[in-house]
Amino acid sequence: MAKERKYIIMLVLLAGILLVVPSTIRMLNHNPYMTNSEAYNNIRLYDQGDVKYDSLQGHSIPLNIINLIRLNDYARQILFNIIPIILGLLTVALIYLILHKQNISEKTIIAIVVLIIVSPIFTYVFTDYKVYSFIIFLNMLGLYLLMDENVMFSSAAFAIIPFIDPFSGIVTLVLLLTYMFSNQKHRTNIKITSIALLTAVVLSLILNTYYGYNILHMFQFNLHNVLTDIGANIGVSFSIIILTTIGLILLWENGWRMLVTYVALLLIIVASLFNDTIRIYMNFVIMVYAGFAFMYLNKRKWSISIIKKTTVLLIICSIFFSTLVYITKISRSEPTPEYIEGLKFINNQSLSTEVILGSPTNGYITEYYTERMVLVDESTQYRDTQRYIDMENITSSRNLERTEKLLKQYNIKYIIVDKEFEPYLIEREGLLFLIETSQKFTSIYKNSKMEVWMYNG
Amino acid sequence: MKLPDLKSNLKNLKDKHLWWLLAIFLLVVAVRLYIAFQTPLFNYDAYFNLRQVEHIKETGFPLYNDPLSYGGKTQLFAPLNHYILAAFSLIMPVEIVGKIIPNIIAAMIIFIVYYLSLKITKNNKVSLTTSFMSGFIPIYFVDINHVSVNYLAILLTLSIVYCVLKLNERKYVDYALILMFLLVLTTPMAFVLVIGLLLYLVLLKLENFAVEMKELEIILFFTFLVFWVNLLIYKNAFLTHGLLVIWQNIPVSILSNFFSNIGFIQAIATISIIPIILGVYAFYAAFHKERSKEVMIIVALGLSSFILLWFKLLDVINGLIFLSVTLTILTAYTLKRINDFIEKSKIHKYQKILHVTIIMLFIITIIPSILSIVYSSNIGPLNTPSSGDVEVLKWASINLPQNAVIMSGLNEGNIVAYYAMRKNVMDTNFLLTPRIDQRLRDVDDVYTTSFETKAIGILNQYNAKYLFVTEANLKQHSVTSVAYVKDTTCFVPEYYSQGTYIYRTNCKIE
Numbered sequence: 001m002a003k004e005r006k007y008i009i010m011l012v013l014l015a016g017i018l019l020v021v022p023s024t025i026r027m028l029n030h031n032p033y034m035t036n037s038e039a040y041n042n043i044r045l046y047d048q049g050d051v052k053y054d055s056l057q058g059h060s061i062p063l064n065i066i067n068l069i070r071l072n073d074y075a076r077q078i079l080f081n082i083i084p085i086i087l088g089l090l091t092v093a094l095i096y097l098i099l100h101k102q103n104i105s106e107k108t109i110i111a112i113v114v115l116i117i118v119s120p121i122f123t124y125v126f127t128d129y130k131v132y133s134f135i136i137f138l139n140m141l142g143l144y145l146l147m148d149e150n151v152m153f154s155s156a157a158f159a160i161i162p163f164i165d166p167f168s169g170i171v172t173l174v175l176l177l178t179y180m181f182s183n184q185k186h187r188t189n190i191k192i193t194s195i196a197l198l199t200a201v202v203l204s205l206i207l208n209t210y211y212g213y214n215i216l217h218m219f220q221f222n223l224h225n226v227l228t229d230i231g232a233n234i235g236v237s238f239s240i241i242i243l244t245t246i247g248l249i250l251l252w253e254n255g256w257r258m259l260v261t262y263v264a265l266l267l268i269i270v271a272s273l274f275n276d277t278i279r280i281y282m283n284f285v286i287m288v289y290a291g292f293a294f295m296y297l298n299k300r301k302w303s304i305s306i307i308k309k310t311t312v313l314l315i316i317c318s319i320f321f322s323t324l325v326y327i328t329k330i331s332r333s334e335p336t337p338e339y340i341e342g343l344k345f346i347n348n349q350s351l352s353t354e355v356i357l358g359s360p361t362n363g364y365i366t367e368y369y370t371e372r373m374v375l376v377d378e379s380t381q382y383r384d385t386q387r388y389i390d391m392e393n394i395t396s397s398r399n400l401e402r403t404e405k406l407l408k409q410y411n412i413k414y415i416i417v418d419k420e421f422e423p424y425l426i427e428r429e430g431l432l433f434l435i436e437t438s439q440k441f442t443s444i445y446k447n448s449k450m451e452v453w454m455y456n457g
Numbered sequence: 458m459k460l461p462d463l464k465s466n467l468k469n470l471k472d473k474h475l476w477w478l479l480a481i482f483l484l485v486v487a488v489r490l491y492i493a494f495q496t497p498l499f500n501y502d503a504y505f506n507l508r509q510v511e512h513i514k515e516t517g518f519p520l521y522n523d524p525l526s527y528g529g530k531t532q533l534f535a536p537l538n539h540y541i542l543a544a545f546s547l548i549m550p551v552e553i554v555g556k557i558i559p560n561i562i563a564a565m566i567i568f569i570v571y572y573l574s575l576k577i578t579k580n581n582k583v584s585l586t587t588s589f590m591s592g593f594i595p596i597y598f599v600d601i602n603h604v605s606v607n608y609l610a611i612l613l614t615l616s617i618v619y620c621v622l623k624l625n626e627r628k629y630v631d632y633a634l635i636l637m638f639l640l641v642l643t644t645p646m647a648f649v650l651v652i653g654l655l656l657y658l659v660l661l662k663l664e665n666f667a668v669e670m671k672e673l674e675i676i677l678f679f680t681f682l683v684f685w686v687n688l689l690i691y692k693n694a695f696l697t698h699g700l701l702v703i704w705q706n707i708p709v710s711i712l713s714n715f716f717s718n719i720g721f722i723q724a725i726a727t728i729s730i731i732p733i734i735l736g737v738y739a740f741y742a743a744f745h746k747e748r749s750k751e752v753m754i755i756v757a758l759g760l761s762s763f764i765l766l767w768f769k770l771l772d773v774i775n776g777l778i779f780l781s782v783t784l785t786i787l788t789a790y791t792l793k794r795i796n797d798f799i800e801k802s803k804i805h806k807y808q809k810i811l812h813v814t815i816i817m818l819f820i821i822t823i824i825p826s827i828l829s830i831v832y833s834s835n836i837g838p839l840n841t842p843s844s845g846d847v848e849v850l851k852w853a854s855i856n857l858p859q860n861a862v863i864m865s866g867l868n869e870g871n872i873v874a875y876y877a878m879r880k881n882v883m884d885t886n887f888l889l890t891p892r893i894d895q896r897l898r899d900v901d902d903v904y905t906t907s908f909e910t911k912a913i914g915i916l917n918q919y920n921a922k923y924l925f926v927t928e929a930n931l932k933q934h935s936v937t938s939v940a941y942v943k944d945t946t947c948f949v950p951e952y953y954s955q956g957t958y959i960y961r962t963n964c965k966i967e
Contacts, residue, residue: 304630308674329696
């Protein structure tokens with residue numbers, strides 16, 4: 001028991017260090033701002049107080065019960081900055097305990113947990129306020145309680161998930177059912193929990209529909225880069241993919257009896273290529289297989305020992321390389337103080353009804369700091385296709401009349417040309433041409449990170 | 458016959474074959490060097506490699522922060538081939554090293570093809586025939602003046618394949634490990650072998666062969682090694698271009714004309730019809746008649762290059778080289794089958810005649826292909842800059858300001874950096890360059906537009922004060938001259954030699 005406690009402390013410590021490193025590096029670089037992510041959107045939605053409608057962007061939002069918790073400024077700061085890290089640490093401890101209940105060897109458990117901790121998705125989920133930090137924690141808590149034969153509390157933990165994010169509730173349900181098919185143990189408990197979760201999902205969908213949210217919008221599927229080695233934000237490293245494949249082959253027990261489970265897993269893995277939420281979930285599942293594979297490669301007798309040593313070393317290096325690349329990337333990423341300065345300038349300069357056109361990838365930060373509507377943000381392409389098409393038309397058209405019509409239609413007054421948006425505009429060759437030649441636009445702000453153009457029409 | 462006598466006879470026999478092998482090697486080297494020295498110059502892209510070799514010779518390190526390419530950019534490449542050439546350049550001039558060493562490495566393929574064929578057929582004569590064929594594959598003549606990394610890559614790849622087939626001997630494990638390290642430090646084309654080896658495992662499984670653990674282990678190791686080393690070398694490119702890095706940021710217009718330099722018939726001619734027929738038959742026979750692990754690994758390598766070529770993930774020349782070499786090795790298998798058939802038949806006395814006939818047929822079919830490749834204005838080894846180009850650029854190296862930027866055609870970017878030692882606007886190292894399509898369009902526009910203001914605008918945009926105009930470039934752009942240079946107020950001819958000009962621009966567009 002003392003040994004277990006020691007391991008948990010060490011793993012939690014490792015997780016703590018990795019979760020704190022990105023913001024520490026940013027602080028040391030005199031950048032106190034959070035990395036660009038959905039956290040900015042979550043904080044803004046929390047601050048506005050309305051749980052069903054985004055009053056700035058003017059559309060319905062899915063019900064999230066975290067937004068119902070009202071806190072004072074101090075507690076709010078804790079919620080946004082410290083709670084995700086604490087949830088991350090608790091998740092690590094829970095994963096360790098869950099694996100312990102599965103008759104897995106100590107070394108394999110440690111390998112799996114270390115792989116989870118150093119995975120870029122773990123850092124992504126638990127460094128700032130993302131709904132996934134609550135969801136993953138609740139998943140692990142529910143699973144732990146399930147293993148501990150505490151069905152009521154387990155069901156309660158799982159049942160909260162759909163009220164934070166309905167889509168995550170559905171994914172949890174699918175994974176629970178997959179687990180049930182693959183495992184003879186806890187079947188009755190899983191059935192009860194699944195029924196509770198299903199009820200919660202249905203209730204959440206009814207509530208969301210009642211509040212005017214189009215539930216089809218939560219199915220956000222698009223092809224993404226999934227390899228963190230080549231720059232993906234929410235992805236896994238190449239080595240993990242190979243290890244997982246080996247792990248899946250190794251754990252192919254009982255032949256065809258596992259077929260349903262394996263087919264379901266493969267389908268979920270394929271779906272994870274297209275959806276961030278599923279990919280985040282799958283990260284925690286595939287690490288189990290990767291951990292097994294790693295231990296297998298490490299333990300088995302190789303015919304050539306030098307190859308064993310070099311291969312294991314290569315695997316370790318490539319996994320840590322991937323973590324390093326990710327941490328370096330987010331430590332250096334936008335927004336920088338100069339960028340925020342530009343956004344605050346727009347906030348001071350503009351009227352509250354005026355709309356900003358900028359890169360969709362910086363939409364959430366722009367909304368947060370300017371407190372103005374943006375034409376497109378990260379979610380627009382799933383939510384409002386017409387708006388997204390119009391953005392493409394504005395950026396690619398050289399027809400001033402057509403562009404002005406669209407600018408007026410959306411009341412767009414400011415255009416932010418930054419590192420993200422400039423290459424896009426250059427590629428489109430439309431709006432930039434009009435900005436330079438039409439004399440309808442005035443440059444009102446410029447620093448090393450952005451240039452702001454005002455439409456004079 | 459006593460046992461020692463038998464041994465000594467066998468040794469003599471083997472030696473005799475080795476002498477033949479050496480003779481073939483010398484013949485291949487001689488032919489290649491003869492063609493290489495038809496011109497004192499190199500293909501356009503070779504000058505990038507020569508600059509790297511010279512830099513390593515002077516400083517001990519490759520020129521990763523290239524101040525001249527694209528006006529200054531980071532170059533990403535695996536440096537082993539350059540180091541090998543730099544080592545030889547300590548004892549002879551770089552230009553001679555660039556001519557001799559890659560061609561000797563290229564000719565060394567006959568040894569590895571011989572041993573691979575021997576492993577497949579256990580027949581010396583067949584193996585000698587195949588190794589002779591491999592030395593004269595027409596497509597293999599394309600890179601004679603290219604100071605190419607391809608030859609070393611092919612040699613190492615085939616050597617690794619040979620070691621994988623002999624993993625039961627401990628020393629071959631060590632050799633395989635060393636060769637694998639060398640290959641990943643030579644070229645990203647190591648991926649061809651990774652995919653080939655993985656396909657080999659699949660084929661073994663499909664054909665119910667037992668997969669040896671040693672093979673599995675070494676393939677797993679190699680897969681991790683290739684991916685990790687390439688991630689390290691090309692990290693910045695991966696982060697900049699993402700998955701598109703596999704197309705090396707090649708401009709769309711070039712990528713869409715991927716196969717245009719070589720048509721279907723020409724592709725067959727460049728591989729040569731005999732290896733194609735005999736190789737494809739071997740492919741068929743290996744799966745349907747007499748299954749063989751040795752053949753399967755070669756088939757897997759060929760399939761790998763074919764798949765990569767099909768999806769345009771491998772340069773067409775490299776792809777065809779890989780494909781032709783694998784088909785040539787597979788030829789050995791078919792020849793062995795024919796040999797066995799004849800031995801059992803009544804015409805076994807004519808076995809020698811058959812060998813000679815096949816070699817003669819091969820020679821007859823390759824000569825036109827080799828000649829057409831050697832004299833090809835697109836891909837041939839004699840497609841080099843003219844002496845006028847070199848003279849003008851050498852003049853520029855002495856007379857132009859150190860920080861001058863010279864606008865040249867895409868192909869000429871590397872010779873501008875090499876001979877003039879001045880910044881170019883564009884060359885064929887596309888990685889890490891933003892807006893590559895626009896840049897290529899701009900460069901093309903400079904040579905094709907009839908509007909002076911447009912050309913000056915583009916030149917200003919890239920800070921290029923000098924315009925390099927060659928006959929080859931004009932021909933490539935299908936124009937007879939640059940329309941606007943007649944206006945000597947804006948464009949002053951600075952130097953001229955044999956149809957090549959360098960102009961200075963005096964005008965600016967505000």
